[in-house]
Amino acid sequence: MLNAQSQASDSPQANQSLQQATADEQVNQGQAGQKSDKDQKFPNTKLEESQIAPGMYRPLPEEDVLKWTAPSRPFKKHNKKYFSTVTVIALLVSMIFVFSGQLMATTVVISVVFLVYVLSVIPPQDVIYKITTYGIRIENNLYYWEELGRFWFDKKYDQNLVNIEALRFPGRIALMLGKIDKEVVKSILSEVLLNKKPEPTLYEKTSAWIQEKIPLDLEE
Secondary structure, three states: OHHHHHHHHOOHHHHHHHHHHHHHHHHHHHHHHHHHHHHHHOOOOOOOEOOOOOOOEOOOOOOEEEEEEEEOOOOOOOOHHHHHHHHHHHHHHHHHHHHOOOHHHHHHHHHHHHHHHHHHHOOOOEEEEEEEOOEEEEOOEEEEHHHEEEEEEEEEOOEEEEEEEEOOOOOEEEEEOOOOOHHHHHHHHOOOOOEOOOOOOHHHHHHHHHHHHOOOOOOO
């Protein structure tokens, strides 16, 4: 009788069942470990049913997932040739508008040139960026996950940033990465958003063509 039982336990079917049970136990332990890690990082993200309204859940508090400090925009110190080129172009365009009687357009050109000058001279301030369980915070401005779309990484003036589509004007937000690792930001955003760069708009294509034909960043 004992020999029969030992032979049955040594059969291929028994071994396969034992291996399957062991694998299932390891998977369950791994899932339990993942849940415990998540619970330790975000202990307040468990949904709890409301006692007042059955079928509804209590609102969850906002928790920080990632936080860093970086400049509010890309910045580069330009040389004198840059400002000379911008001024000459602005004067030519303004003269064309003046001769054609478009005084309002001339005012717009002057305003844009002044804005470019200010942004090129005054360095940006550092701001606090946060990725939270609610969405993305830039200082006190919160962009909820529901109003965000695709994201993609880019570089400007050799500075890394991540662009994210948004439903608010102007339709996109840019987060300067500073010293934060790009892969860390990518792994977090990929949990909610699609990592895909959209096709360039007509404005972007025109701007790229102008920069290619009339380069402003000339070295002295």
